[in-house]
Amino acid sequence: MHIVEINHIKKSFDDTEVLQDISLFVDKGEVVSIIGPSGSGKSTLLRCATFLETMDDGSLAYMGDEVVKSVNGHSVYASRDHIRKAKGYFGLVFQNFELFPHFNVLRNITDAPIHNQKRDKAEVEREARELLEKVGLSDKADAYPCELSGGQKQRVAIARALAMKPDILYFDEPTSALDPELTQEILRVIKQLAAEKMTMVIVTHEMQFAREVSDRIIFMEKGLIIENDRPEKVFASTNERTRQFLGKF
């Protein structure tokens, strides 16, 4: 059973076909990087998989549970409660962190598990402190997001996503708003998670990182998947477009 399985997703904005026909699956413990030029549909794919965007056609299943079905060329979404359940399987880390500025670091991490997942407060707080230690910010529990650097904010955002105990964690260009030094902070955390066999899908422009950390790399262009293979295979691809794109790095 795949953690997430996507079949033949299509998505257009007005007359632009952003996703033409995308199918992929991710298995437990896999780290998959999605690379490709701007406008290739990487982020839209992630947004469709996380219900932030509705797809026009195609199906989507989490843990074998098909919450979006393709019926007569159109996507049909399951009931709200059903989708709510599917949303519990994944976490998402945003390019711009999107921490809640009026909550301190600890509350950013614990608010959703306590109030939305109705979990025990003491237990959630203990886990949150462990997560903060893991991302190297155990001294920042009481700080507010405005007091943190970009790299620290993103590490809190990762801890916030992990506190929900997702089966799969999506990253939407997690380092694009950061300078090279801070980028390394984030990449270290992601590598650590990969070593712990966290299932992850990472949309990124960090080619070298994608190569090191991924089990599979997906190269997208113009709403299509051009490559979907082990990193060494993708980097050795004979496809002209792939070579042209990778050659720039």
Added chain:
Amino acid sequence: MDIATILLELGQGMLTTIQIFVLTLVFSLPLGFLIYFGRVSKNPVLSWIMRIYIAIMRGTPLMLQLIVIYFGPYYIFGVSTTPAYRGIAVIIAFSLNYAAYFAEIYRSGFGSIPQGQYEAAEVLGYSKSRTFFAIVLPQVWKRILPSITNEVITLVKDTSLSFSIAYAEMFTEAKALSAAVHNVGPLMAAGVFYFVFNAIVAWIMARIEKSMSYYSI
């Protein structure tokens, strides 16, 4: 007229002014929310009605609105009003007018919250109502507070427009007393009153702003 009488009458006017001020805020702050929700509604008819409403309220003098609301029932519908209606007309006119301004302030506040905040809340399983009350509203409140302070301070002074329909608040009383005693003393006293009232309002608002300064957006 002795000084005690003058002070007593000014004091009564002062209480009336405070009453206008408080009641206007009590009605216009929530009403502004309704107008804002109508203004940003997906229903184009409702949205346009609210746009026109806001345009009229902001585009015409408050004094004119006050006079229309006070005399309207008689001149338009031939309904004679009781003396008590004078005070009611003041509250209606001020509330309707200020609600339009507050609606626009709310709109700027909600409009300034990045879409990503809603998306983060959605991904983290926040319900629609918790997203609104726990995530969005506190940030909006912090952002709009300086604008609200401006309006509230203007309101303190605008209460004197009630003079145009001879409602016996602070300014109307002071003007009448000055005319009766042939000096500007009562008007000066009124000026001091407005000044002190606004100083208190500004102090309270600054305290509230400070209570939210532990974070920045």
